[in-house]
Amino acid sequence: MPPAERRCAVAAHTGAGFVAVRKGDGWLPGDLAERVTEPDWQGRTHSLKLQRGALSDGDRVVLVDDWFETGAQALAARALIEETGATLVGMAIVVDDLGDEVRGRLGRMHALLRADAI
DSSP states (O other), X not given: OOHHHHHHHHHHHHTOOOOOEEETTOOOOSSXXXXXXXXXXXXXXXXXXXXXXXXXXXXXXXXXXXXXXXXXXXXXXXXXXXXXXXXEEEEEEEXXXXXXXXHHHHOSEEEEEEGGGO
């Protein structure tokens, strides 16, 4: 199952909605908010996009992803979410490969396992 479908499945299972944050040339309709990430572990930056109308004031968001190496994309996604007026209440990831200094910048986060345990 591709990553987007896995995240949709998590949302459906919990009775929550799903809003895509797309990387690069991923297509989204309508007015978009866009952020460029800090460099990733390979020194590359990425453009992330979110539909402005998908979230609004009062919405509470949990960011779900599979792996955090540097936290660059999570930080950019948080900025996009907050730009819409929504509140990021936490992050849920499968693998945490972050340094302690970055983990502190991300805020409330839960990981299933640390990368050094693999």
